[in-house]
Amino acid sequence: MTVSIKDVAQKAGVSVATVSRVLGSGPVSDALRARVEEAVAATGYRPNLSARRLRSQHSQTIGLIVSDIRNPFFTAVSRAVEDAAFQAGMRVILCNTDENPDREAMYLRLMQEERVTGLIFAPTRATLARLDRAGLDFPVVLIDRSGPSGLYDSVVLDNQQAAAALVGHLHAQGYRRIAGLFGNTSTTAVERHGGYHAAMVAHGLTPDARFVPPYADAAEAEVAGWLADIQNPGAVRPEAVMVSNSLLLMGVVKAVRKHGLSIPGDLALAGFDNEAWTELVGPGLTVIEQPVHEIGAAAMNLLFERLEAPDRPTRKVVLSGTCVVRGSTAPLETFRV
Amino acid sequence: MTVSIKDVAQKAGVSVATVSRVLGSGPVSDALRARVEEAVAATGYRPNLSARRLRSQHSQTIGLIVSDIRNPFFTAVSRAVEDAAFQAGMRVILCNTDENPDREAMYLRLMQEERVTGLIFAPTRATLARLDRAGLDFPVVLIDRSGPSGLYDSVVLDNQQAAAALVGHLHAQGYRRIAGLFGNTSTTAVERHGGYHAAMVAHGLTPDARFVPPYADAAEAEVAGWLADIQNPGAVRPEAVMVSNSLLLMGVVKAVRKHGLSIPGDLALAGFDNEAWTELVGPGLTVIEQPVHEIGAAAMNLLFERLEAPDRPTRKVVLSGTCVVRGSTAPLETFRV
DNA sequence: CTGAAAGCGCTAACAC
DNA sequence: GTGTTAGCGCTTTCAG
Numbered sequence: 001m002t003v004s005i006k007d008v009a010q011k012a013g014v015s016v017a018t019v020s021r022v023l024g025s026g027p028v029s030d031a032l033r034a035r036v037e038e039a040v041a042a043t044g045y046r047p048n049l050s051a052r053r054l055r056s057q058h059s060q061t062i063g064l065i066v067s068d069i070r071n072p073f074f075t076a077v078s079r080a081v082e083d084a085a086f087q088a089g090m091r092v093i094l095c096n097t098d099e100n101p102d103r104e105a106m107y108l109r110l111m112q113e114e115r116v117t118g119l120i121f122a123p124t125r126a127t128l129a130r131l132d133r134a135g136l137d138f139p140v141v142l143i144d145r146s147g148p149s150g151l152y153d154s155v156v157l158d159n160q161q162a163a164a165a166l167v168g169h170l171h172a173q174g175y176r177r178i179a180g181l182f183g184n185t186s187t188t189a190v191e192r193h194g195g196y197h198a199a200m201v202a203h204g205l206t207p208d209a210r211f212v213p214p215y216a217d218a219a220e221a222e223v224a225g226w227l228a229d230i231q232n233p234g235a236v237r238p239e240a241v242m243v244s245n246s247l248l249l250m251g252v253v254k255a256v257r258k259h260g261l262s263i264p265g266d267l268a269l270a271g272f273d274n275e276a277w278t279e280l281v282g283p284g285l286t287v288i289e290q291p292v293h294e295i296g297a298a299a300m301n302l303l304f305e306r307l308e309a310p311d312r313p314t315r316k317v318v319l320s321g322t323c324v325v326r327g328s329t330a331p332l333e334t335f336r337v
Numbered sequence: 338m339t340v341s342i343k344d345v346a347q348k349a350g351v352s353v354a355t356v357s358r359v360l361g362s363g364p365v366s367d368a369l370r371a372r373v374e375e376a377v378a379a380t381g382y383r384p385n386l387s388a389r390r391l392r393s394q395h396s397q398t399i400g401l402i403v404s405d406i407r408n409p410f411f412t413a414v415s416r417a418v419e420d421a422a423f424q425a426g427m428r429v430i431l432c433n434t435d436e437n438p439d440r441e442a443m444y445l446r447l448m449q450e451e452r453v454t455g456l457i458f459a460p461t462r463a464t465l466a467r468l469d470r471a472g473l474d475f476p477v478v479l480i481d482r483s484g485p486s487g488l489y490d491s492v493v494l495d496n497q498q499a500a501a502a503l504v505g506h507l508h509a510q511g512y513r514r515i516a517g518l519f520g521n522t523s524t525t526a527v528e529r530h531g532g533y534h535a536a537m538v539a540h541g542l543t544p545d546a547r548f549v550p551p552y553a554d555a556a557e558a559e560v561a562g563w564l565a566d567i568q569n570p571g572a573v574r575p576e577a578v579m580v581s582n583s584l585l586l587m588g589v590v591k592a593v594r595k596h597g598l599s600i601p602g603d604l605a606l607a608g609f610d611n612e613a614w615t616e617l618v619g620p621g622l623t624v625i626e627q628p629v630h631e632i633g634a635a636a637m638n639l640l641f642e643r644l645e646a647p648d649r650p651t652r653k654v655v656l657s658g659t660c661v662v663r664g665s666t667a668p669l670e671t672f673r674v
Numbered sequence: 675c676t677g678a679a680a681g682c683g684c685t686a687a688c689a690c
Numbered sequence: 691g692t693g694t695t696a697g698c699g700c701t702t703t704c705a706g
Contacts, residue, residue, distance in 0.1 A: 004683055015693045046449040050390040051683035054698050070412050079406055091430055112383040253617050277614030280590050341699055352677045357701060388699035391682050
């Protein structure tokens with residue numbers, strides 16, 4: 001049926017060991033090597049990776065568990081991870097959890113059964129709290145979401161600083177009533193809220209934070225509530241809002257448009273993730289650009305280093321975002337008299 | 338070191354065969370089954386999938402080869418494929434080729450070495466032409482790009498009809514000088530061009546098609562050329578343009594904005610892929626919405642059906658797009674006097 | 675219903 | 691340098 005190393009050996013008139021050496025990196029005479037290569041070509045032989053993995057006891061596989069590959073942040077990170085992995089001769093198993101702890105648990109089990117070489121994981125807060133006791137026997141690198149425990153290597157954005165930068169920018173542009181809209185599932189949102197809160201207080205402003213499910217609809221519904229109040233002259237609406245991810249950002253834009261209002265005239269807006277479309281919407285959206293490719297690449301590096309030195313102390317790589325200023329946070333006085 | 342089926346058997350005082358039956362689906366007495374399950378829990382045993390695959394001779398793995406997971410169309414399709422695969426107890430290996438035939442060749446080789454159960458593939462035209470002679474011994478389902486050969490199952494959009502619908506819509510809105518901008522690597526672009534060309538001719542209009550690399554920059558550069566001519570009163574510029582994918586769409590929007598011009602006032606615009614951001618840009622962009630999730634799901638279905646009936650004739654599933662009309666194709670007379 | 679034993683395709687000692 | 695051989699962990703006949 002399918003051609004195995006034995007068939008090649010027979011065709012070339014050598015032992016299977018010699019074929020294996022030619023395929024791998026053993027000492028083989030040029031003469032035999034040529035014969036084997038010829039036989040490989042003639043038979044169309046392709047090594048069986050399952051057999052190789054079983055025998056050699058390493059899977060050359062890395063796991064990547066994220067909430068949803070359709071989140072552009074994870075799309076970009078996964079591309080970086082895959083590039084690095086394939087370059088190192090490894091394959092990757094990608095899993096989407098939809099922020100569901102049950103699915104996270106089942107995929108963690110899968111990772112064990114695959115005997116993955118390592119795992120890159122963006123866990124929910126619920127799973128993060130339990131991860132210590134999961135008894136995983138391969139290295140794990142957390143991305144995007146880490147936590148205080150310090151039990152795992154991780155690579156994250158400096159979320160506090162980034163959120164504070166956004167608040168600082170809005171403040172400098174003249175805004176004072178700055179609301180914050182954050183996801184309610186990840187540690188990332190918690191940290192960004194921390195940065196927001198601290199910066200607001202530091203500027204002598206009153207924090208006004210809301211937590212919603214990290215999806216566009218939720219943000220749209222929340223903001224629609226504020227905007228409905230516009231009819232009510234007594235109501236005090238936010239002048240500006242900062243949001244903690246690109247899905248929420250989209251929701252806010254939708255809500256503003258649906259009410260026929262304008263950015264930043266009726267509501268200034270700043271968020272995270274410099275997606276290509278953010279520069280095309282309205283006056284352009286001010287965002288923190290995350291070094292997405294670097295995050296994926298750094299995670300793979302941490303993984304490889306951990307594999308080489310299993311006992312070295314845990315590392316946390318903190319990358320900085322860049323504030324990309326666009327029209328959605330134009331100075332307040334330029335359009336309000 | 339790692340706990341194997343033998344350890345479980347020993348702990349439970351049964352043979353490995355019995356453990357295997359409990360794990361799988363053999364006839365085992367309740368008493369022994371309980372003992373085994375207890376031993377599994379006690380030892381924290383996890384089956385080794387490499388061993389299982391080697392022995393059982395099926396990998397439970399499907400391959401997915403696309404040009405770039407960051408293309409939102411493929412992001413969505415891959416999510417659908419992964420959902421269907423995991424639901425069927427299969428893993429997926431995702432590969433990005435960047436439209437590079439060499440990488441396609443190497444990933445096809447990888448698929449053979451993984452002994453994948455089946456492959457879902459969006460090939461370049463170059464590879465498509467060679468695919469017959471690739472000697473793949475697993476079923477292949479082509480997505481997005483197919484071709485005339487009929488050698489493989491495929492699921493594609495009705496590209497001709499969709500492109501013609503866009504032209505028809507622009508014509509109905511009063512536009513006459515309608516340019517077409519198409520990618521130059523995929524059969525999809527070729528088909529969309531076909532629909533564009535036929536519809537133009539049918540409406541008595543002169544086709545004006547350009548082919549560029551399927552990236553935003555290329556589209557932006559191309560359109561920037563047209564717009565530069567705006568200074569020249571004698572020059573005849575397109576009134577509208579239809580583009581064959583969302584990256585080109587983005588490039589066109591960028592070019593128009595960079596020149597300080599407006600959509601549709603200076604250039605009407607219609608394209609493919611109803612990304613979330615298309616409704617937020619300018620007056621909203623008119624697009625053909627592809628049933629992305631259905632495409633992925635249909636591909637998996639074709640694969641499963643092919644596995645059950647290897648010899649049945651090849652099928653081509655053609656799905657229809659939906660035209661989502663927005664402000665970027667407002668009637669010509671509404672803004673031109 | 676249960677166990678013994680063969681072997682999936684490959685690598686890695688170990689001999690020569 | 692090359693061949694022989696013993697498994698990697700599991701499923702699956704085949705006996706009992």
